Amino acid sequence: MKQFFFERECVHRDKGADGDMYNGMFFVQALQRLQSNDAVRFAGKVSPFYWADAPRVLVWLCRECAAELRLSDTPRAVLQAERVA
């Protein structure tokens, strides 16, 4: 059975920014660690998804957004393309 993944990305991908794919669960956890106003501001940069879908969501974030969420401090959050397949 093929596992289905949803893909989301931050608004900077269109501008050719450098970034990585992140596990949706880590993204949601990182978002929950932010102050609520920061979380709202950040959520505006990434297309929304239902948090219940987080285990099946891959979020592409540029280095700047990942740093803001401190995801770069969490190596396990990064998904390498070959590990997704």
Ligand SMILES: [Zn+2]
């Ligand atoms: Zn970004």
